[in-house]
Amino acid sequence: MNSSTFFDISAGAYIAAMIVYIIYLVTRNKNVGLAATAVTGFGFAAQTIAFIIRWVVSYDFWLTSNPASGFVEALLRAAPLRNLYESLVFFVWSLILIHLLIEFRYKNRSLGAFVTPIAALALLFTDISGTTKEIQPLVPALQSNWLLFHVLLSFLGYAAFGVSFGAAAAYIITATESKREKTYIFWSLIIGIFLIILVAMGIDFMSLSAAERKELIQSHFLKATFRSSSGGVVAASWIIALAFIFVLWQFGLGLKKVLNSLAVTPQMLEEIEYKSIAIGFPLFTLGGLLMGAIWANSAWGKYWSWDPKETWSLITWFVYALYLHARFVGGWRGKRVAILAVIGFVAVIFTYLGVNLVLSGLHSYGSG
Amino acid sequence: MEEEKQKKDIFETIWDFLASVKLAIAVFIILALSSIIGTIVEQQAEPAKNIALLAKFFGDSAAPTVYNVFAKLGFMDMYRSWWFVSFLVMFSVNLIVCTLDRFPKTLRLVKTPLRPLAENVVRTLPVKKEIKLKTSLKTAKDEFLNSLNSSGYHVLESNEDDSVQLYSQKGRYARFGVYVVHLSIILILLGAIIGARFGFGGFLNLPEGQVSDVAFMGEGKTIPLGFSVKCNWYETRYYEGMDTPQEFQSELAVIENGKEVMRKVIEVNSPLTYKGITFYQASYGMVPNAVGYFMLTVTPNGGQPHTLQLRPMESFDIPGTGIRGTIVNFSPALTQDRRTGALTTYSEAMVNPAVAIEFQIPSQEKFTGWILKRYPGTGALPGGHSVRFDDYWGVEYTGLQVSKDPGVWLIYLASIVMAVGLYVAFFISHKKVWINLAHEAPGGKGPVRITVGGSTSRNRLAFEKELEHLVSKASHAIEGRSKK
Numbered sequence: 107m108n109s110s111t112f113f114d115i116s117a118g119a120y121i122a123a124m125i126v127y128i129i130y131l132v133t134r135n136k137n138v139g140l141a142a143t144a145v146t147g148f149g150f151a152a153q154t155i156a157f158i159i160r161w162v163v164s165y166d167f168w169l170t171s172n173p174a175s176g177f178v179e180a181l182l183r184a185a186p187l188r189n190l191y192e193s194l195v196f197f198v199w200s201l202i203l204i205h206l207l208i209e210f211r212y213k214n215r216s217l218g219a220f221v222t223p224i225a226a227l228a229l230l231f232t233d234i235s236g237t238t239k240e241i242q243p244l245v246p247a248l249q250s251n252w253l254l255f256h257v258l259l260s261f262l263g264y265a266a267f268g269v270s271f272g273a274a275a276a277y278i279i280t281a282t283e284s285k286r287e288k289t290y291i292f293w294s295l296i297i298g299i300f301l302i303i304l305v306a307m308g309i310d311f312m313s314l315s316a317a318e319r320k321e322l323i324q325s326h327f328l329k330a331t332f333r334s335s336s337g338g339v340v341a342a343s344w345i346i347a348l349a350f351i352f353v354l355w356q357f358g359l360g361l362k363k364v365l366n367s368l369a370v371t372p373q374m375l376e377e378i379e380y381k382s383i384a385i386g387f388p389l390f391t392l393g394g395l396l397m398g399a400i401w402a403n404s405a406w407g408k409y410w411s412w413d414p415k416e417t418w419s420l421i422t423w424f425v426y427a428l429y430l431h432a433r434f435v436g437g438w439r440g441k442r443v444a445i446l447a448v449i450g451f452v453a454v455i456f457t458y459l460g461v462n463l464v465l466s467g468l469h470s471y472g473s474g
Numbered sequence: 475m476e477e478e479k480q481k482k483d484i485f486e487t488i489w490d491f492l493a494s495v496k497l498a499i500a501v502f503i504i505l506a507l508s509s510i511i512g513t514i515v516e517q518q519a520e521p522a523k524n525i526a527l528l529a530k531f532f533g534d535s536a537a538p539t540v541y542n543v544f545a546k547l548g549f550m551d552m553y554r555s556w557w558f559v560s561f562l563v564m565f566s567v568n569l570i571v572c573t574l575d576r577f578p579k580t581l582r583l584v585k586t587p588l589r590p591l592a593e594n595v596v597r598t599l600p601v602k603k604e605i606k607l608k609t610s611l612k613t614a615k616d617e618f619l620n621s622l623n624s625s626g627y628h629v630l631e632s633n634e635d636d637s638v639q640l641y642s643q644k645g646r647y648a649r650f651g652v653y654v655v656h657l658s659i660i661l662i663l664l665g666a667i668i669g670a671r672f673g674f675g676g677f678l679n680l681p682e683g684q685v686s687d688v689a690f691m692g693e694g695k696t697i698p699l700g701f702s703v704k705c706n707w708y709e710t711r712y713y714e715g716m717d718t719p720q721e722f723q724s725e726l727a728v729i730e731n732g733k734e735v736m737r738k739v740i741e742v743n744s745p746l747t748y749k750g751i752t753f754y755q756a757s758y759g760m761v762p763n764a765v766g767y768f769m770l771t772v773t774p775n776g777g778q779p780h781t782l783q784l785r786p787m788e789s790f791d792i793p794g795t796g797i798r799g800t801i802v803n804f805s806p807a808l809t810q811d812r813r814t815g816a817l818t819t820y821s822e823a824m825v826n827p828a829v830a831i832e833f834q835i836p837s838q839e840k841f842t843g844w845i846l847k848r849y850p851g852t853g854a855l856p857g858g859h860s861v862r863f864d865d866y867w868g869v870e871y872t873g874l875q876v877s878k879d880p881g882v883w884l885i886y887l888a889s890i891v892m893a894v895g896l897y898v899a900f901f902i903s904h905k906k907v908w909i910n911l912a913h914e915a916p917g918g919k920g921p922v923r924i925t926v927g928g929s930t931s932r933n934r935l936a937f938e939k940e941l942e943h944l945v946s947k948a949s950h951a952i953e954g955r956s957k958k
């Protein structure tokens with residue numbers, strides 16, 4: 107069997123796990139919780155196999171075009187972390203790994219309902235964004251060990267930030283008293299926008315032919331809904347989106363009871379939120395910023411050039427630095443810092459996807 | 475007197491302001507938000523580009539006006555604008571003053587020796603535990619001492635008539651972790667300043683075979699290198715059967731006082747550095763209207779290969795075969811049109827270079843064949859002879875990024891310092907443990923009451939587990955001893 111079979115199995119398992127975790131939240135049945143973990147673990151094993159197979163295939167691929175390469179060099183160059191697809195898949199793998207570790211350590215399964223959706227959405231995104239899944243030859247700029255470690259550590263960091271986002275989102279719910287609280291409104295907006303963009307991209311995807319799908323991100327992003335040429339479709343999209351956010355706001359608070367009944371304490375969520383940032387921040391600083399800069403210096407002769415991607419990494423870094431200082435020195439606690447954890451992950455997503463999707467679209471003024 | 479006090483107050487107010495974390499939070503927010511502008515407006519771009527961009531938001535008629543306002547505000551080269559740089563300076567000053575303000579306190583905290591605490595105070599510490607064991611005070615003390623020592627605690631003890639207290643700590647230097655992180659940020663900023671002040675960034679497009687002793691900075695400005703650099707050749711290697719570049723390479727030679735002192739094949743990610751100036755493989759291209767040399771290798775069947783260097787329309791012989799060839803045409807990127815089958819050139823760049831050679835073979839008709847550089851099989855001739863097309867040399871240039879950055883070593887150093895600092899700050903904590911041992915009843919009677927309390931600078935949960943483990947280890951050992 108090849109890597110994509112195992113990968114499809116794992117993707118299926120994660121989506122199933124998401125559903126089982128949610129059922130667990132609703133039914134609070136212990137066996138269901140156990141099943142959720144089992145399904146997640148199964149998916150993780152399958153994905154690990156897929157990852158290894160892909161690595162081996164890339165290794166052979168590299169050796170055919172670089173027969174003179176040594177074992178270690180070929181192994182490093184073949185690491186499947188080379189394009190949007192591979193890195194998103196690795197992100198999902200790290201996210202699940204961290205999630206399983208937390209579950210094991212805190213002996214509480216309820217966070218799964220907040221983390222598996224992030225994994226499922228990321229996988230869904232690899233499908234609907236139309237990014238290529240083929241093993242591609244490595245272009246010269248990417249043939250660098252610094253780059254490899256840069257990507258590896260950044261994505262581990264992003265995954266830790268993803269977990270903190272899940273915990274912060276759950277925290278805000280448990281700490282909310284009334285639907286009129288600003289933090290709760292903020293929560294409804296962010297979660298709503300997330301889901302809406304994904305659904306809208308799904309609609310883009312379905313409305314396109316197979317050939318056009320490859321260009322979804324570059325030229326068809328949200329063209330089937332919010333950016334449609336028909337004014338009626340645009341208006342309807344907005345109305346539906348706002349209605350969705352309203353419904354989320356109206357009923358989202360129901361989650362609080364569920365979480366409470368599962369012995370999920372706000373303290374625990376806050377601790378997971380902070381712990382993940384405490385792991386993510388050093389990884390991201392080292393891997394994302396410093397190794398990225400060192401790689402840029404060895405490839406282009408400039409360690410920092412304020413290009414949008416670099417700048418957005420820096421913005422992300424500032425947000426998390428802000429989180430740490432506000433919490434440790436400024437004495438901020440609770441919902442105020444949870445919001446920063448949410449904003450931080452939004453910045454992560456923007457750094458990784460938004461810069462390519464939104465900003466490059468803005469700058470390609472010719473093809474508008 | 476009055477006046478002096480007031481002055482001092484003003485100084486203190488300013489100092490407190492500059493040392494405050496509130497200011498840090500504000501500057502973080504300002505830097506993050508303003509940086510966003512620079513990622514939307516294209517930096518250092520031609521005005522037309524950004525006017526077109528602004529037209530998307532403000533409409534065609536307003537765009538030029540908006541552009542002018544934005545340009546005045548420095549948005550078009552924002553990260554160098556006076557106000558952005560001011561915020562960076564503010565950020566550094568904040569960091570330095572804050573450090574100066576707090577460091578002495580931390581130092582005192584670390585240096586202050588640990589003191590024993592009264593038992594009822596130990597009970598109020600953030601992490602605590604109390605157990606009773608039937609054993610002697612001496613045994614209990616020994617085992618807890620063992621347990622603390624093996625966990626790496628530095629233990630002191632204070633003995634009284636009926637009780638003993640072990641008080642201990644570890645990882646107190648972890649308190650310096652954040653200062654190390656902050657220091658590394660200052661080092662990075664320092665490195666950036668040195669680079670900006672004493673370094674340069676330029677470019678040099680150097681055709682194959684040519685020499686230069688300067689690099690260029692844009693607007694016709696030149697920078698003398700202090701030596702000469704020569705491009706021996708440039709080449710793009712492609713993945714087999716694909717037009718995806720595998721490597722961009724140039725061979726550079728450094729010439730000083732008429733002598734070659736260094737030679738290196740550079741690639742992306744593998745530059746050449748000489749006397750602090752680094753040459754990076756950044757781009758490549760064709761020299762307009764250049765006429766170069768065709769580099770061929772001819773091999774008679776079973777004979778020695780000969781290398782040749784020819785101009786267009788020149789002829790050559792394959793030794794001992796009577797075969798004569800003439801170079802008649804060249805294409806940088808030859809392909810066969812899928813529909814018509816005609817040969818065409820599909821790119822200006824040397825993606826798939828091919829040379830057309832007219833061959834005259836004794837007692838055969840003249841014919842012309844294309845030989846492709848990337849497909850050596852195309853050079854096979856009747857009778858087992860072959861012609862290989864090695865290069866069309868002298869028509870490409872290598873695009874070099876030329877930079878000198880005397881601050882870069884500081885950036886590398888700072889990276890290491892920051893890694894160490896982050897590790898210490900996040901993964902090592904300053905832990906203190908007090909263990910009070912006392913007999914329940916006066917006069918050394920009754921079971922020993924063991925009161926454990928501790929505090930940690932971070933990772934409370936892990937600390938709780940550690941204490942738990944420490945206590946159970948000691949009490950098991952004590953129980954084991956009393957059984958014997």
Ligand code: HEM
Nearest residue numbers: 427430434435493494495498565568569572652655659899
């Ligand atoms: C982007 C730049 C900065 C980074 C990466 C950074 C990093 C850190 C880190 C990792 C910590 C430890 C947090 C924790 O314990 O979880 C810390 C603490 C701290 N930072 Fe920063 N910092 C930065 C800028 C600043 C600035 C500008 C100030 C100026 C006021 C500042 C003041 C402090 C203070 C007062 C502490 C607490 C120190 C203590 O525990 O005694 N930091 N910083």
